[in-house]
Amino acid sequence: MAFEIDNIFKIYQMGGVEVPALRGVSLRVKKNEYIAIMGPSGSGKSTLMNIIGCLDTPTSGHYFLEGEDVSTLKDDQLAVIRNKRIGFVFQTFNLIPRSNIFHNVELPLIYSGLPASRRRKLAEEAIEKVGLSDRIKHKPNELSGGQRQRVAIARALVNNPSIILADEPTGNLDSATGAEIMTIFDQLHMSGNTIILVTHEQDIAEHAHRVVKLKDGQVESDEIVRNGRYAAQEQSA
Amino acid sequence: MRNITDTFESLKIALQAIKANKARGLLTTLGIIIGIVAVVTTMTAANGLENSFKESISVLGSDVLYVSRTPWVHSGRWFEFRNRQNLTLKEADKLKTQLKRAVAVNPVTDTRRSIKYRSRVIDDVSIVGTTDKHIVVSSGVPDYGRFLNHYDVEYKHFVCVIGSEVKKRLFDTVDPINKKMKIGRYDFRVVGVMEQQGGAGMFGGPNFDMQIYIPITSFMKAFGGRDRDFDFVVKAPSTEVLPDFEYELVGEMRKIRKLKPTDKDDFSINQMSTLVAAYNNVMGVVVMIGLLITGVSLFVGGIGVMNIMFVSVTERTREIGIRKAIGAKRRTILTQFLFESSVICLLGGLVGVIFSFGVTALINSTVMPASISIPIVIIALAISVLVGVFSGIIPAYRASRLNPIEALRYE
Numbered sequence: 001m002a003f004e005i006d007n008i009f010k011i012y013q014m015g016g017v018e019v020p021a022l023r024g025v026s027l028r029v030k031k032n033e034y035i036a037i038m039g040p041s042g043s044g045k046s047t048l049m050n051i052i053g054c055l056d057t058p059t060s061g062h063y064f065l066e067g068e069d070v071s072t073l074k075d076d077q078l079a080v081i082r083n084k085r086i087g088f089v090f091q092t093f094n095l096i097p098r099s100n101i102f103h104n105v106e107l108p109l110i111y112s113g114l115p116a117s118r119r120r121k122l123a124e125e126a127i128e129k130v131g132l133s134d135r136i137k138h139k140p141n142e143l144s145g146g147q148r149q150r151v152a153i154a155r156a157l158v159n160n161p162s163i164i165l166a167d168e169p170t171g172n173l174d175s176a177t178g179a180e181i182m183t184i185f186d187q188l189h190m191s192g193n194t195i196i197l198v199t200h201e202q203d204i205a206e207h208a209h210r211v212v213k214l215k216d217g218q219v220e221s222d223e224i225v226r227n228g229r230y231a232a233q234e235q236s237a
Numbered sequence: 238m239r240n241i242t243d244t245f246e247s248l249k250i251a252l253q254a255i256k257a258n259k260a261r262g263l264l265t266t267l268g269i270i271i272g273i274v275a276v277v278t279t280m281t282a283a284n285g286l287e288n289s290f291k292e293s294i295s296v297l298g299s300d301v302l303y304v305s306r307t308p309w310v311h312s313g314r315w316f317e318f319r320n321r322q323n324l325t326l327k328e329a330d331k332l333k334t335q336l337k338r339a340v341a342v343n344p345v346t347d348t349r350r351s352i353k354y355r356s357r358v359i360d361d362v363s364i365v366g367t368t369d370k371h372i373v374v375s376s377g378v379p380d381y382g383r384f385l386n387h388y389d390v391e392y393k394h395f396v397c398v399i400g401s402e403v404k405k406r407l408f409d410t411v412d413p414i415n416k417k418m419k420i421g422r423y424d425f426r427v428v429g430v431m432e433q434q435g436g437a438g439m440f441g442g443p444n445f446d447m448q449i450y451i452p453i454t455s456f457m458k459a460f461g462g463r464d465r466d467f468d469f470v471v472k473a474p475s476t477e478v479l480p481d482f483e484y485e486l487v488g489e490m491r492k493i494r495k496l497k498p499t500d501k502d503d504f505s506i507n508q509m510s511t512l513v514a515a516y517n518n519v520m521g522v523v524v525m526i527g528l529l530i531t532g533v534s535l536f537v538g539g540i541g542v543m544n545i546m547f548v549s550v551t552e553r554t555r556e557i558g559i560r561k562a563i564g565a566k567r568r569t570i571l572t573q574f575l576f577e578s579s580v581i582c583l584l585g586g587l588v589g590v591i592f593s594f595g596v597t598a599l600i601n602s603t604v605m606p607a608s609i610s611i612p613i614v615i616i617a618l619a620i621s622v623l624v625g626v627f628s629g630i631i632p633a634y635r636a637s638r639l640n641p642i643e644a645l646r647y648e
Contacts, residue, residue, distance in 0.1 A: 096556055107563060108564055111564040111569060
């Protein structure tokens, strides 16, 4: 089991009014699953992503990440979890603009306290996986959107996380580049990673093997995609 | 190990951030630079003053006690001393015979007169009546010629020994030895020139280089001695026994003055350390005020840095969000920004110290001898780092508490 979410509620206080964003969401995700979370805006998918990514904690309910209850951890404990077990890929790439590619990818390892030699090896490996070894000294603003997103993927991979959490990873890319990025995610999945895609695009979601749809803070549907693009491969495998 | 890595990385990140905003960093540090220059200059000036003061009073000798009618340093108790009897030469003689342990007892008195050589006149010069014992009790020695001797005193010779500055101003390039000069209305023959001693003139004290020494006997003959007040310069066997010796001296003086056990002393014992203590009191206050004022300028500089740190945190809200999302703890963010402000201030401090060397050189060549010491440099740099921590702590704390979700959403 990669993680298990059990009857989670998230309620925001807005000017004294309680606004529920999640109303009893439960989800069990096994290792090496490839999941898409879909839903219209306001459905609670961002909130759910924040909780799965340990950026936020639920108002009630439990979240077990690899068997450990992380729903009540403090800020700094969550930081450690995010560092070691979550790899984020954002819609807007979110690279550090002043730092070069290598340093961007190395950063999570610095926060884990690894020695420099080990950091260098792991970061170079991750950059090689996304095919940017020749750009290692470049700054983010010297790269195309697709290349930036690849750097972000390398950064997400570098600490060998339990979950890779991608929030609209192709939202800022043209469709050809978006397809390239999705190919990388497919490869990562095939090499054993657990991937959560948050998206509202149907054809992106089709890469996943399981689609969870949210509506009004609740799970509307949760189904294995039989017609998924890679379903045939998986069934034969 | 982990902390070292953390610290090193924070430092690297801080330097990167500063490099990215050079112009802003420079303007920000200006306040710190000025503040540090002010601090260093104040401390250097205080040091310089203290050194030249100590140098100038070292002429007095640390193993020497001065018996005088009034204390050198007191706080306005004039009436207490007003009725005291003058110290007389007779009392000096008695003291000489009774206080056996004294290495020397030298009575001195002084007046101010015009002096003249050929057509050159200097007004208001300090004329000191003394004896051949003078060079035993003071550290001044003749540069050339000789000092007053026993016979000069015994036979009331009208001879004089002049200070180095008197020589320069009155005789210029002429060799003054055996030349006749006028002190007041009387002719005196120059027998020696004292070596340069450095003046306490800056402190309103005597400028030893502008003094003229004549035999005390000739002094009384020329300028009158009946109602004159003398000081007795008494040299102790050593500095170690000085407190003991002072006690003895007071006892002998009380005997000479025939004081009853219940009477207060009607004379005062002065020594170098009284002056040092008085100086330290005064300078302590002056330096405190100086540092207070410079402290204010540093404070203002610090506020400037704080301001820029707030801007920096706001500008980089998103970056902070990213860092937190990929695992930076609160402390990591806190150190990153603290390092940034400390490094800005340390750089400002370094530049300030460099400028201070220039300012000090200027002071040294115009006002007084002054030089920057290593401890002052270290203190200045430590202060600038402290200012950095002080001005960075609130912005850094704010950065460390940012909610990663909101920070990531920040545009």
